[in-house]
Amino acid sequence: PFIIKGILSPTGTPVDKTIHVSLNAIEAIHLSPAKQAKLLNNVDSVNTTPESITAVMLGLKSKFSTFKLQRDINNYKADRLMAVLPGVAMTELWQMMATVENLLRVIGILVLVSSLFGLSTMLLASMAQRKNEIAVLRVLGAGPSAIFSLVLVEALILVILASAAATTLLSLTIWLLGDWLGATYGLFLNANMLNVETLKVITVITVAAIITSAIPAYEAYKNALHSSLGAKS
Structure with a gap:
């Protein structure tokens, strides 16, 4: 023991x-x-x-002699020896893992695209049920441009709330499981998600959601024009 x-x-x-x-x-x-x-x-x-x-792990005082020592060990005639650089081996390993990382990134993009289509479909489906609301807004003096903007604002609020909820939930999960992940798998993750990279991703998602929501917003714009023409006739 x-x-x-x-x-x-x-x-x-x-x-x-x-x-x-x-x-x-x-x-x-x-x-x-x-x-x-x-x-x-x-x-x-x-x-x-x-x-x-x-196996022996060697540490050199001068990094400039690393490749010379590796060549000398590999060319040693008295015995069959092989020198391996851990940094190079790890770099090759991470290059192999880059394929998996890119695959996960593609899956994330596909999930984002499907979510944006779902948002657009939901807003389009709600336009048919909001014809009376649009007509009331037109009677109250709201122009087609104002109704177009209201739909965009609604989509913007949904995206902001979803981004805030996702960021908060992810930070809370990492904070709760951080010690366990470090002790079990050696993964030390930062629970603070408020960084430049996260803000860039949220900005891209928000802009994409606004562009996607332009389709149902234009549908609401056309309904507003029809409501106006119906009122005049």
């Missing part, structure tokens, strides 16, 4: 899920059950000095 001597500060990397032990401990883990039983009774009864080391 191992005795915990200390807990390192979280780094947000896979290192947080590792246990750091000596090479002798690694050798003892791979002993046969009989030798492990002897080792528990007497630590010095079994030789736990490792005969070989399969």
Whole structure:
């Protein structure tokens, strides 16, 4: 059994899920059950000095010698060695993950487009039920342009409320599950969603919603003109 001597500060990397032990401990883990039983009774009864080391992590004082050292290790004639740069390997991994990230981004755009079409369809369906309301507004002196603007304002209010609710719900969820995500999966997310990137996304969504709502707004504009002509006739 191992005795915990200390807990390192979280780094947000896979290192947080590792246990750091000596090479002798690694050798003892791979002993046969009989030798492990002897080792528990007497630590010095079994030789736990490792005969070989399969991997070593090196740190260099000068970064300029990194590629030279990698080439020297790979060209070492006395033994078959291979030097790997963790940064390069991680970059290749993230390049592979970029495809999944782009796929998720496309799915998000499709969800946004379908939501905008749903908003436009809802407003168009409501126009048929609002003919009497539009006629009343025309009697009260509201012009077709004013009714056009009212529909756009309605869509704008819906988008602003939906964006505020989504941002608040996401921030609250990250705040509640932040510690659990960090401890379980090593994911450290910022619960503060009020940043420049989020504001840009909300702005794009708002502009797209206004453009999409122009179709039902124009329908309301035409209904207002017809109501006016009907009143005159």
